[in-house]
Amino acid sequence: MFLELSHLSKSFGSHEVIDDLCLSVEKGEVMCLLGASGCGKTTTLRLVGGFLAPDGGRVVIDGQDVTGMSPEIRPTATVFQSYALFPHMSVVENVGYGVRFSGATRAEAKQRAMEMLEAVGLSECASSRVQDISGGQQQRVALARALVLGPKVLLLDEPFSNLDANLRIRMREEVRQIQRRFGVTMVFVTHDREEAMSFADRLAIMRNGKILQVATPREAYDHPADLYCARFLGHVNELDVPGGTRFFRDEAVTLGKEGGVLGVVGDATYLGGYWRYELLVGESRVYVRAPANQRYARGATVPFVIDQTIDV
Amino acid sequence: MRSTIRRRCGSALDFALLFVLAAFCAVFVVWPIGSFVWQALPFSGSAPNMLEVLTQNSGAILNSVFVAVLVSLLSCAIALAVALVVTFGRRGWASLVTGLVTLSLASPPFVASLAYIELFGRRGLVTHGLLGLSVSPYGWQGIVFMEALFFTGINVILLDSVLERVDKSAVSAALDLGAPMRRVFADIILPLLRPGVAVCLLLTFVRSIADYATPVVIGGKFETISTQIYVRVVGYSDLGAAAVLNLVLFAASFVAFIAYRRLGSTLDVASKSLGASVRPADDEAGFRLRGALGVFAHVVTAAFSSAIVAVYATIVHAAFTKGMGWSAPLTLDNLTHLMEYNVDAIGRSILYALLSAGASTLIGLLAAYFVHRRRVAGSFLLDFLTSLPYTIPGICLGLGYILAFNRPPLELVGTSTIIVAVLTAKEIAISTRAFTAALAQVPPELDMAAKDLGAPDTSVLWGVLAPNLRSAFGVSLINGFTGSMMAYAAVLFLIVPGHKTAIFELFDALSGGKYGEAAMISLALVAITSLVCAAFGRLLVKRRS
Numbered sequence: 050m051f052l053e054l055s056h057l058s059k060s061f062g063s064h065e066v067i068d069d070l071c072l073s074v075e076k077g078e079v080m081c082l083l084g085a086s087g088c089g090k091t092t093t094l095r096l097v098g099g100f101l102a103p104d105g106g107r108v109v110i111d112g113q114d115v116t117g118m119s120p121e122i123r124p125t126a127t128v129f130q131s132y133a134l135f136p137h138m139s140v141v142e143n144v145g146y147g148v149r150f151s152g153a154t155r156a157e158a159k160q161r162a163m164e165m166l167e168a169v170g171l172s173e174c175a176s177s178r179v180q181d182i183s184g185g186q187q188q189r190v191a192l193a194r195a196l197v198l199g200p201k202v203l204l205l206d207e208p209f210s211n212l213d214a215n216l217r218i219r220m221r222e223e224v225r226q227i228q229r230r231f232g233v234t235m236v237f238v239t240h241d242r243e244e245a246m247s248f249a250d251r252l253a254i255m256r257n258g259k260i261l262q263v264a265t266p267r268e269a270y271d272h273p274a275d276l277y278c279a280r281f282l283g284h285v286n287e288l289d290v291p292g293g294t295r296f297f298r299d300e301a302v303t304l305g306k307e308g309g310v311l312g313v314v315g316d317a318t319y320l321g322g323y324w325r326y327e328l329l330v331g332e333s334r335v336y337v338r339a340p341a342n343q344r345y346a347r348g349a350t351v352p353f354v355i356d357q358t359i360d361v
Numbered sequence: 362m363r364s365t366i367r368r369r370c371g372s373a374l375d376f377a378l379l380f381v382l383a384a385f386c387a388v389f390v391v392w393p394i395g396s397f398v399w400q401a402l403p404f405s406g407s408a409p410n411m412l413e414v415l416t417q418n419s420g421a422i423l424n425s426v427f428v429a430v431l432v433s434l435l436s437c438a439i440a441l442a443v444a445l446v447v448t449f450g451r452r453g454w455a456s457l458v459t460g461l462v463t464l465s466l467a468s469p470p471f472v473a474s475l476a477y478i479e480l481f482g483r484r485g486l487v488t489h490g491l492l493g494l495s496v497s498p499y500g501w502q503g504i505v506f507m508e509a510l511f512f513t514g515i516n517v518i519l520l521d522s523v524l525e526r527v528d529k530s531a532v533s534a535a536l537d538l539g540a541p542m543r544r545v546f547a548d549i550i551l552p553l554l555r556p557g558v559a560v561c562l563l564l565t566f567v568r569s570i571a572d573y574a575t576p577v578v579i580g581g582k583f584e585t586i587s588t589q590i591y592v593r594v595v596g597y598s599d600l601g602a603a604a605v606l607n608l609v610l611f612a613a614s615f616v617a618f619i620a621y622r623r624l625g626s627t628l629d630v631a632s633k634s635l636g637a638s639v640r641p642a643d644d645e646a647g648f649r650l651r652g653a654l655g656v657f658a659h660v661v662t663a664a665f666s667s668a669i670v671a672v673y674a675t676i677v678h679a680a681f682t683k684g685m686g687w688s689a690p691l692t693l694d695n696l697t698h699l700m701e702y703n704v705d706a707i708g709r710s711i712l713y714a715l716l717s718a719g720a721s722t723l724i725g726l727l728a729a730y731f732v733h734r735r736r737v738a739g740s741f742l743l744d745f746l747t748s749l750p751y752t753i754p755g756i757c758l759g760l761g762y763i764l765a766f767n768r769p770p771l772e773l774v775g776t777s778t779i780i781v782a783v784l785t786a787k788e789i790a791i792s793t794r795a796f797t798a799a800l801a802q803v804p805p806e807l808d809m810a811a812k813d814l815g816a817p818d819t820s821v822l823w824g825v826l827a828p829n830l831r832s833a834f835g836v837s838l839i840n841g842f843t844g845s846m847m848a849y850a851a852v853l854f855l856i857v858p859g860h861k862t863a864i865f866e867l868f869d870a871l872s873g874g875k876y877g878e879a880a881m882i883s884l885a886l887v888a889i890t891s892l893v894c895a896a897f898g899r900l901l902v903k904r905r906s
Contacts, residue, residue, distance in 0.1 A: 098809075098813060099813075100809050100812075100813075119812070120809070120812045120813045121812050121813070121814075121815045121816060121817065122815070125813075126813060126814070127809070127810065127813050129806040129809065129810055130806070131804055131806050133804060133806035133807050133809065133810035134810075135807065135810075135811070135825055136829060137828040137829055146811070146814055146816070146824075147813075147814025147815050147816070150814065150815030150816055150817075150820075151815060194810075194814065195813075195814075198814065198815070
């Protein structure tokens, strides 16, 4: 494996934040650490980047044990949530900053920074102050500043959280394209499941400092390791039927089909292209999706069939 | 290869910087303070009988406490009124008062006393010139009045910073819920002010008890702890007794400092509420100074402002007239005298002040960086040591310095180094605080990003952090320069006859009855300080954005 985290643990005081964590990432892969706030995902990223020393365990990159290496010599580069651009330097100075420490002359550093800015499509802002460019451009500067050092692993902390909704989707695509072009291995952290599913090759779902499941987005959605993972990736209905309790996603039903269960429509929300119905089945309450043309009034009794269940 | 060497040099430099900081604290803080504390303790060689010294000087101690209590109460009451006007008063009036407060903060230590003697002395402009009286101005009343007037400035700054944190929307909410203005004050503003007032009382108490300059000039026969320390050292060469008295001052300021720390943390909590400026715009509802409180605040502020104006008017008058009284003829004699005799001393003062401002800024930056940013091992101790010289009275510190440096291995008494060192030590605390506050505004991710990109620690400090701390450099240099320029008590025992600073020339003129010359030196000091601070102030101006 290209990046191997084995049996990492980390405590702050008596609080155990990372507990015997193992994870393998392949070369060129985009791995997402997904979890609620406080689950230890950012701490894990800091351990990989060398900003924190683990209490136990190892970090191996490309066959080299980097556990004891400080961030300035570790072959990783981080794009911070706040981008952490140096406010007193221009765009090109920011990008060239790290190159100087690898022994390059000032001219070489500038040359390489300009090439990198070209690659991320920012050559025209090279001499702008970082405060004067847009949020999306700032993010690309942060990315360029990290990539110019040719890191073996690129770490991104909540990379899109500072952008508004539309820009977020565009930047996701742009960063993905840049990643493919450079073939760089990426680990990124987010709490946003949509971001995780659209951006990552594989997800690692975390809770209380442990990884619950590592899988492709589709596997994780369809075959979650447990109920927590299932719920983290989307709403899960829970319904008692003869023969046991069934768990199923909102869209895994056919509404209006006889032979299954009967529900009374409690609430109906039109979400653009489909309906989301709240159905009361006995004491239970489930939410299901139906196409736009299936309109039921509140209080109507509707039959439905569960097409696919989640086994946990 | 080249980068490895560079990295090695970087970490060596990093270590060297930490060493500089630690060494300065050890040599110029721990050693001198340790020296006088040791001297005062009963088991040291030259042990004075502690109890005996204390009973002998009980009069002076009681005097000091009596004056300090009165000064604290008076000064805090004035400061509260002035702070209310500065924060909530009409804009033009508020900025005029702010200007006068700043002027009072940057005044040489004897200016108020000088004006007091000019106005209320035997030949005073008011007592003799207007009322035809001939009364002695010397005694405790003068001390209380002068100290209260000149300690008010710093209290106004402190209380104003608390008032600025009043949550504007909490005031709006209270008004919206139907509270009358006086209830808004009592329920919203007062609770927030309480810890601030407590801190002011404490700090003023310590400042007053430690003040040497005011009682020595206008105290007359009224003895205080500080004047007694001076008499013990200079008059009787009784360092043991002086050290015991010093320990009393040290203990008082130490207790105040601990209390300040505890109360200070509640002040920080208060600071978390939002709201840029609490002063409501003309067309906006908000807290306004009205009713009895408003009248009180405005009357007191007007009295305070006139007192400051009167002090400076008197100084200017005295500087350009011959003799005393309303009919004294105008003259430039004092200016000529200044140019002829005081230029050396003023030059020395400027040099010392520039050096110590620079040194304290550098050490303050290092302290803020290592202690509050990097949190290196021993941070708590370093933090304590850098704030110690500021908290203890100047006269204590000065005594510690002669005890520590009047013999080998570091025989510094009589050199300029010791002057710069003591002035530097005294200003580090403020400098550190300025840099700590500014560093808190720089996100920690910046350090991480720089390290991640391969920068060694020293490059992070100089290349990434320092350029973002311009305003802290400004604050630190201004404070360091002003403080050193006006320092008297701290260098009292350390200045040797051939190397007097301007403040000493001022004191000599004053105690020799040459009030005109003293006034001229005061004016020169104020002018120079303002000019230099204006130059440093350019650092405070935000760069084009």
